[in-house]
Amino acid sequence: MKEKINHALHIFFFAAGFVILLLISSAIVIPKNNAKEAGMLEINPNGILAERNHSIDVLVLGDSEAYSSITPMQIWEQEGITSYVCATPRQKLDKSETFMHQAFENQNPKIVILETNLIYREFSTTHTLSQLLDNTFPVLVYHNRWKSLTSSDFGGRIQYTWVNDLKGYIVHKKVKSISPKDYMKTTDEAAKIPLRNKLFIEKMYKYCQDHGSQLVLVSSPSAKNWNYKKHNGIAKLAEEFGLEYLDLNLYEDDIAIDWSKDTRDQGDHINYFGAVKVSEFLGKYLKDNFHLEDHRNDPMYADWFESLERYKEKIASAK
Amino acid sequence: MKSYCSLGYLGIFLPIAVIGYAFLPKKYRWMFLLLCSYAFFWMLSKKLLIYILISTIAIHYIGIWLGFIQKERDEKLSTVERGEKKAIRLQYQKKQRLVLAAAICFHIGLLVLLKYSPFLAKNVQSLLTMLNVPLKIKIPKFALPIGLSFYTLQAVSYMIDVYRGTIKPDQNLGRLALYMCFFPSLMEGPICRYAQTANQLYSGEAVTYHNLTYGSQRILYGLFKKIVIADRLNLLIKSVFSDFIQYDGTVMLVGAVLYTCQLYMEFSGTMDVVIGSAEIFDIHLPENFQRPFFSKTISEFWQRWHITLGLWFKDYIFYPVSMSKRMKKLTMNARKKLGNHYGPLLAGSIALFCVWICNGLWHGSGWNYIFFGLYHFFLILSGSILEPTIRRITDALHIKRDSKGYHLLQIGKTTIFVIIGELFFRANGLTAGLAMFKKILTEFSLSSFVDGTLLNLGMDLYDYVVVLLAVLLVLAMSILKEKGISIRDMVASKPIYVRWAIYYSIIMLIIIFGAYGEGYAPIDPIYANF
Amino acid sequence: MMEQLIEILEDIQPDADYETCTTLIDDHILDSLSILSLVAELEDAFDVTIPTVEIIPANFNSAQAMMAMINRLLEEE
Numbered sequence: 001m002k003e004k005i006n007h008a009l010h011i012f013f014f015a016a017g018f019v020i021l022l023l024i025s026s027a028i029v030i031p032k033n034n035a036k037e038a039g040m041l042e043i044n045p046n047g048i049l050a051e052r053n054h055s056i057d058v059l060v061l062g063d064s065e066a067y068s069s070i071t072p073m074q075i076w077e078q079e080g081i082t083s084y085v086c087a088t089p090r091q092k093l094d095k096s097e098t099f100m101h102q103a104f105e106n107q108n109p110k111i112v113i114l115e116t117n118l119i120y121r122e123f124s125t126t127h128t129l130s131q132l133l134d135n136t137f138p139v140l141v142y143h144n145r146w147k148s149l150t151s152s153d154f155g156g157r158i159q160y161t162w163v164n165d166l167k168g169y170i171v172h173k174k175v176k177s178i179s180p181k182d183y184m185k186t187t188d189e190a191a192k193i194p195l196r197n198k199l200f201i202e203k204m205y206k207y208c209q210d211h212g213s214q215l216v217l218v219s220s221p222s223a224k225n226w227n228y229k230k231h232n233g234i235a236k237l238a239e240e241f242g243l244e245y246l247d248l249n250l251y252e253d254d255i256a257i258d259w260s261k262d263t264r265d266q267g268d269h270i271n272y273f274g275a276v277k278v279s280e281f282l283g284k285y286l287k288d289n290f291h292l293e294d295h296r297n298d299p300m301y302a303d304w305f306e307s308l309e310r311y312k313e314k315i316a317s318a319k
Numbered sequence: 320m321k322s323y324c325s326l327g328y329l330g331i332f333l334p335i336a337v338i339g340y341a342f343l344p345k346k347y348r349w350m351f352l353l354l355c356s357y358a359f360f361w362m363l364s365k366k367l368l369i370y371i372l373i374s375t376i377a378i379h380y381i382g383i384w385l386g387f388i389q390k391e392r393d394e395k396l397s398t399v400e401r402g403e404k405k406a407i408r409l410q411y412q413k414k415q416r417l418v419l420a421a422a423i424c425f426h427i428g429l430l431v432l433l434k435y436s437p438f439l440a441k442n443v444q445s446l447l448t449m450l451n452v453p454l455k456i457k458i459p460k461f462a463l464p465i466g467l468s469f470y471t472l473q474a475v476s477y478m479i480d481v482y483r484g485t486i487k488p489d490q491n492l493g494r495l496a497l498y499m500c501f502f503p504s505l506m507e508g509p510i511c512r513y514a515q516t517a518n519q520l521y522s523g524e525a526v527t528y529h530n531l532t533y534g535s536q537r538i539l540y541g542l543f544k545k546i547v548i549a550d551r552l553n554l555l556i557k558s559v560f561s562d563f564i565q566y567d568g569t570v571m572l573v574g575a576v577l578y579t580c581q582l583y584m585e586f587s588g589t590m591d592v593v594i595g596s597a598e599i600f601d602i603h604l605p606e607n608f609q610r611p612f613f614s615k616t617i618s619e620f621w622q623r624w625h626i627t628l629g630l631w632f633k634d635y636i637f638y639p640v641s642m643s644k645r646m647k648k649l650t651m652n653a654r655k656k657l658g659n660h661y662g663p664l665l666a667g668s669i670a671l672f673c674v675w676i677c678n679g680l681w682h683g684s685g686w687n688y689i690f691f692g693l694y695h696f697f698l699i700l701s702g703s704i705l706e707p708t709i710r711r712i713t714d715a716l717h718i719k720r721d722s723k724g725y726h727l728l729q730i731g732k733t734t735i736f737v738i739i740g741e742l743f744f745r746a747n748g749l750t751a752g753l754a755m756f757k758k759i760l761t762e763f764s765l766s767s768f769v770d771g772t773l774l775n776l777g778m779d780l781y782d783y784v785v786v787l788l789a790v791l792l793v794l795a796m797s798i799l800k801e802k803g804i805s806i807r808d809m810v811a812s813k814p815i816y817v818r819w820a821i822y823y824s825i826i827m828l829i830i831i832f833g834a835y836g837e838g839y840a841p842i843d844p845i846y847a848n849f
Numbered sequence: 850m851m852e853q854l855i856e857i858l859e860d861i862q863p864d865a866d867y868e869t870c871t872t873l874i875d876d877h878i879l880d881s882l883s884i885l886s887l888v889a890e891l892e893d894a895f896d897v898t899i900p901t902v903e904i905i906p907a908n909f910n911s912a913q914a915m916m917a918m919i920n921r922l923l924e925e926e
Contacts, residue, residue: 003528007528008482013824014819017819017823018823018826021823021826021827021831025827025830025831029831041837101417124327125331126320126325126326126327126330126331129326129330129331130326133326139830140830140836141836141837143830143831143832143836144836144837144838146781146831146832147779147781483900483901483902484902485902634901636903638901638904639901642885642886642888642889642899642901642904647889647892647893648889650885650886650889651886651889651890651893654886659860659861659862659886660882661885662886663882663883663885663886663889664882666885667881667882667885720864759860782902
């Protein structure tokens with residue numbers, strides 16, 4: 001018996017030592033700035049780390065649909081509302097949750113928009129466990145930085161200074177048209193949402209409630225990815241959880257997406273010209289439905305006008 | 320969970336299996352292992368589970384049937400006079416052979432159907448097109464259950480062993496099922512014999528602290544080989560082999576060498592993880608690797624590389640073929656005409672040819688795999704043919720064949736032959752392989768080593784350094800093991816702070832220098848499509 | 850019978866002392882090709898069938914072991 005306790009203690013202390021090593025190595029390899037040169041990964045969504053504390057009104061989470069359709073700078077110019085898009089390709093809900101938690105460390109957005117395309121994306125327990133481990137021990141994500149460590153990595157402070165002028169939006173001006181058939185043809189069927197995903201959304205909207213925020217579901221226009229069946233599935237979910245749901249695919253007159261000019265890949269994603277239309281509509285929607293302040297006269301937000309100038313230059317020179 | 324070196328297996332599946340097993344009473348442990356094994360199978364192949372269930376039930380009843388025939392024979396033999404015994408033996412042997420042949424045809428037939436029919440169909444189609452026959456054959460596509468090539472060989476070995484009387488047919492379907500499906504060896508081997516593992520699997524020995532730690536250390540070492548070395552090399556291997564046309568002979572050579580390294584590190588590393596996993600349950604699986612690159616001949620290489628496959632071919636193809644009546648006659652006659660060395664070589668080479676066609680094809684259905692098998696057949700055969708000549712030459716030149724220098728020479732030449740073989744093994748088809756080999760001979764340039772070409776293939780200088788240092792570490796460990804030193808025992812004898820320093824070092828080396836995460840594509844295990 | 854066995858062995862591989870050596874397989878004095886010849890010749894000479902399972906080092910490491918095996922197989926017949 002004594003031997004068994006001895007063994008158990010060995011295992012426990014070994015594991016504890018391992019955890020300590022992971023934490024120390026994480027502290028060393030974690031990027032000390034959110035710029036690409038500092039070794040930061042996913043710099044587009046992580047640009048939010050450099051935004052002034054409590055300055056973001058709207059947080060957008062989602063996959064490539066989100067970062068292709070919504071351009072926060074346009075909404076700023078139009079309505080004076082600040083937003084940021086924390087979206088990554090093929091994002092899954094456990095990653096959305098991670099971005100949400102990260103954002104709420106320094107921000108308190110009143111609205112959290114969840115782009116609905118990823119609600120149908122399945123993922124495994126292993127994926128979520130892996131995500132959890134990555135969040136707890138960043139060395140698992142940034143271990144490759146051993147190739148580029150500098151002296152400031154050992155004991156240096158973390159200071160996020162890289163400001164993303166596009167605020168998470170990624171600009172594409174390419175045009176690849178499509179003439180969609182049966183786009184949003186009505187049906188009574190509702191697509192099924194995986195149970196795991198429903199539970200995650202429940203967790204997320206409760207988190208929002210606890211933090212004085214509101215979770216809003218939004219579907220970007222996509223002739224290829226979206227259909228009425230999926231709409232019904234989300235509508236059902238929204239009703240069940242008492243969430244606002246805005247399906248931008250149903251505002252063909254107001255938004256007027258021209259699928260011959262406004263898509264970059266035959267209806268999968270809209271391009272810059274489509275994003276302009278979407279963001280204009282979305283900006284108005286946000287202003288009309290939620291009591292969000294117009295910060296354009298607030299001197300604290302002068303930096304957003306500076307970003308706007310640089311944003312316009314970037315858009316002009318983009319392809 | 321796609322491989323043994325994944326978070327899913329090592330972080331979730333295996334711990335649950337170990338904990339469940341440890342806390343169950345002894346008599347239920349084998350059932351739990353069986354449950355885990357089927358769950359493992361299901362997670363990887365879903366409904367294809369039916370295939371292994373069918374095979375298991377089939378060999379169970381075939382074994383019992385053979386047992387009946389043998390029992391009948393023995394009863395008859397006990398009642399009969401000395402002189403008649405041989406005839407009766409022959410009669411019952413014929414009966415058994417019929418049953419066995421049918422059973423083997425079923426199993427191998429199923430394997431051929433699932434795995435090789437697309438290849439066969441494609442070739443028949445090409446033949447027909449060549450002969451201007453306007454027939455279109457539908458190329459079948461079957462989903463393969465995980466471990467098909469491995470458990471099929473285990474099934475066949477079980478039945479042949481029952482036929483030979485080496486083992487008694489297993490009346491216990493559950494034990495047989497566990498022998499067929501044990502999750503550590505299911506996906507990539509080692510190929511186990513019933514006599515070796517069935518009772519170990521069934522007896523439900525306890526998880527001891529010793530086995531837990533030793534097994535975990537072995538798993539760690541395997542992870543190191545795979546994740547730090549093999550996976551790091553993968554980016555370079557992928558670009559060189561898929562895009563070979565744009566590269567020169569030097570790159571081809573580097574690709575072949577590094578692929579051989581990747582293959583060894585991945586396969587032997589996975590074996591470490593697998594054997595280490597089984598060790599935790601006090602189950603000792605046979606070794607599959609024994610420092611193969613210390614081999615002095617290709618024959619020796621195949622006794623040290625994928626050992627259980629070589630043993631299977633030796634016991635179930637080489638000996639049965641070379642010891643068949645016709646072959647024995649051939650051997651005796653040939654010995655009279657060709658002498659002691661070349662006489663038996665005739666029957667030996669026919670048997671060897673059968674083995675190598677099977678070995679090549681077992682690895683994959685494609686002409687480059689057949690070529691691979693024949694290449695090694697040719698090397699082993701020429702080795703045997705040239706042996707007397709080489710002996711005479713070295714004697715004449717007073718070169719000592721048991722000197723360290725000569726051994727190193729032999730090891731070097733063997734390694735080169737192996738590397739060339741692996742080039743064809745990995746190439747995207749035989750034509751590509753031949754083209755790549757040709758490039759090595761005609762487009763080789765020393766300058767490519769120093770002008771930065773090698774740094775544009777997917778690995779930078781840091782990657783090369785890490786691989787080199789890690790390989791040196793593995794080499795050092797291999798040299799110790801070759802000398803018979805048990806490294807785990809050596810470490811276990813050191814004081815606790817030294818031991819823990821070593822374990823933590825290996826773990827952190829894997830975490831920091833492992834080729835996983837951003838920038839490294841997930842890799843399908845090389846041997847898992849079998 | 851023992852003389853006959855030793856005769857056959859010396860015919861196949863002359864360089865060994867079959868009276869005393871007990872490591873014919875372990876020391877690679879008899880290689881795989883010799884075994885092929887040996888089994889064929891033994892079966893022919895002693896009119897016995899040597900099944901594959903008997904081809905193990907224990908049975909072939911010495912002339913004595915081979916003789917014991919042959920006798921056992923003859924007995925079983």
